Amino acid sequence: MTMRNQPTARQARLGSELRKLRQSAGKPAKEVAGLLGSSSTHMSQIEAGSSAISEERLRRLAAHCACTNEELIEALVAMATEHAHGWWDEYRGVLPQVNLDVAEAEHHAQFLREVVITHVPGLLQTPDYARAVFGYMRPELPESELAPRVEHRMKRHTVIEGDNPAPYETIVHEFALRIRVADRQASLSQLRRILDEIEQGHVTVRVIPTELDGFGGADASLMYMDGPLPQLDTGLLDAPTGIMFIDAEAELKRLRTLFRKVETASLDPTASRDFIHRLTKEL
Incomplete structure (x- = not known):
């Protein structure tokens, strides 16, 4: 996955919310990274917003962290899968x-x-x-x-x-x-x-x-x-x-x-x- 040199505030926010999700479930980054077939370093990059996460991986992460808030999951998926550019770009x-x-x-x-x-x-x-x-x-x-x-x-x-x-x-x-x-x-x-x-x-x-x-x-x-x-x-x-x-x-x-x-x-x-x-x- 391509690294972002300067993640946007929205990308950083997505990473922050994924970190909160993991920490609230008491899951170590290494454990979640293994579940996603990734490394602890890559997991840190995702949580910093400097690397993207796919919808499939995000849903796996949410399930592993026992997140049952479907509204939150769908909102995070929407943030993760946005590809359209806004006028500000x-x-x-x-x-x-x-x-x-x-x-x-x-x-x-x-x-x-x-x-x-x-x-x-x-x-x-x-x-x-x-x-x-x-x-x-x-x-x-x-x-x-x-x-x-x-x-x-x-x-x-x-x-x-x-x-x-x-x-x-x-x-x-x-x-x-x-x-x-x-x-x-x-x-x-x-x-x-x-x-x-x-x-x-x-x-x-x-x-x-x-x-x-x-x-x-x-x-x-x-x-x-x-x-x-x-x-x-x-x-x-x-x-x-x-x-x-x-x-x-x-x-x-x-x-x-x-x-x-x-x-x-x-x-x-x-x-x-x-x-x-x-x-x-x-x-």
């Missing part, structure tokens, strides 16, 4: 791998929840807004790198648009809505885009007003993506070292709790829509 070698991983994770999500404090959420950004944000990066990006970043961000919108959009709920701070990353017209267009998305019915926006008491989570930026079953949910944290993918249940539980806590410090969807509408009048 055209940016391979053009953008950092993490950009592609985020787009792929969003594509497979059943429901998306996000908390953003300092910027308008990427899934709602206009081209002018995104260009201004990326244009502020240091060292400054040349147009050859800036343009594909903006284009990639716009294509990410497909997950909440089109014929089968994923439900999306975001909590955004007033600060992010007010700050002018470009000029007045760009800010006005950005607010109008958010209102347009709200009107579509599958996007829910909650605003945290500056004057509202009870919000101490200025570092609470996160995204939570529901998988086909809770065990396959995924969290994203924008850490100082870069974007971190979260799949440990204890950490996912912490993110769910954090989202609910931030939600209590925000306006309801109707009041939030009215709040954003008032901001457009101020511009």
Whole structure:
């Protein structure tokens, strides 16, 4: 089996879930490798996402580990047998791998929840807004790198648009809505885009007003993506070292709790829509 030099986050997640399956059954890697007619080294590569696993081998592994969760098994098989390329693959070698991983994770999500404090959420950004944000990066990006970043961000919108959009709920701070990353017209267009998305019915926006008491989570930026079953949910944290993918249940539980806590410090969807509408009048 061909080795992957740089497994995607989704491939690494599949390997992680297979490792959890084996460890929860108390099976040593050497024993499972022998069952699959492989080596301990190859088993480690599979669990790291750097080597693929066939459907037949995956089902054998699940049976040997006495896994009776058919829904989980089928979801893992689907992950293992995916061969179609997504739109994000055209940016391979053009953008950092993490950009592609985020787009792929969003594509497979059943429901998306996000908390953003300092910027308008990427899934709602206009081209002018995104260009201004990326244009502020240091060292400054040349147009050859800036343009594909903006284009990639716009294509990410497909997950909440089109014929089968994923439900999306975001909590955004007033600060992010007010700050002018470009000029007045760009800010006005950005607010109008958010209102347009709200009107579509599958996007829910909650605003945290500056004057509202009870919000101490200025570092609470996160995204939570529901998988086909809770065990396959995924969290994203924008850490100082870069974007971190979260799949440990204890950490996912912490993110769910954090989202609910931030939600209590925000306006309801109707009041939030009215709040954003008032901001457009101020511009």
